[in-house]
């Protein structure tokens with residue numbers, strides 16, 4: 001009897017550790033005392049219920065993960081539509097947001113950032129200039145290479161406007177701050193806050209590299225598009241005071257290996 005109880009206890013201990021073997025079933029057949037038989041049957045039933053519940057939970061987690069991916073894809077589409085509204089006002093920014101988002105995503109991936117961080121940075125890329133939507137026509141129509149103090153003051157406002165437009169959208173997470181800080185410079189001479197070095201979030205520093213590269217390699221009212229190599233040289237030149245040198249280095253490797261974005 002003692003041996004039988006000991007064996008049963010051992011099996012119960014194993015079950016409590018998560019080992020749902022069928023050993024318990026041996027006690028549900030004849031040849032055992034009625035009490036042992038009833039305990040074994042109750043435990044067997046409990047195991048079936050636990051396993052069914054665990055299966056249901058696993059299924060639910062899978063469904064939630066799938067839903068999460070769908071929400072992320074929808075988020076990108078939604079924010080992309082908002083950004084396109086800006087493209088309708090300013091022909092020079094058409095396609096700019098998507099390219100900055102792609103360059104930023106590529107740089108984030110190459111740096112080995114997590115999926116979530118990469119996603120946040122990509123979203124920030126799509127939305128970084130959304131604050132320009134409030135610009136007066138004067139800014140959009142200005143074709144001079146030298147801008148007046150008045151226009152420059154308005155331009156400097158756009159990251160603040162970007163933050164104001166996006167800050168109520170909780171699902172954007174840190175993307176709002178990345179977008180709001182994309183004109184900050186490593187040496188502290190950027191805007192709107194004049195943040196320097198590590199005060200600038202990594203996501204914003206990544207956006208700054210992508211933003212500069214796309215501005216240099218596309219035709220604007222004030223310049224013709226520069227070649228890839230010329231653009232990378234300019235990035236290197238402004239790294240250290242404007243851009244983060246190690247990010248420029250990694251970005252240059254990425255562009256030389258996998259080329260420029262071609263969507264417009």
Ligand SMILES: [Fe+2]
Nearest residue numbers: 128129182183
């Ligand atoms: Fe900008």
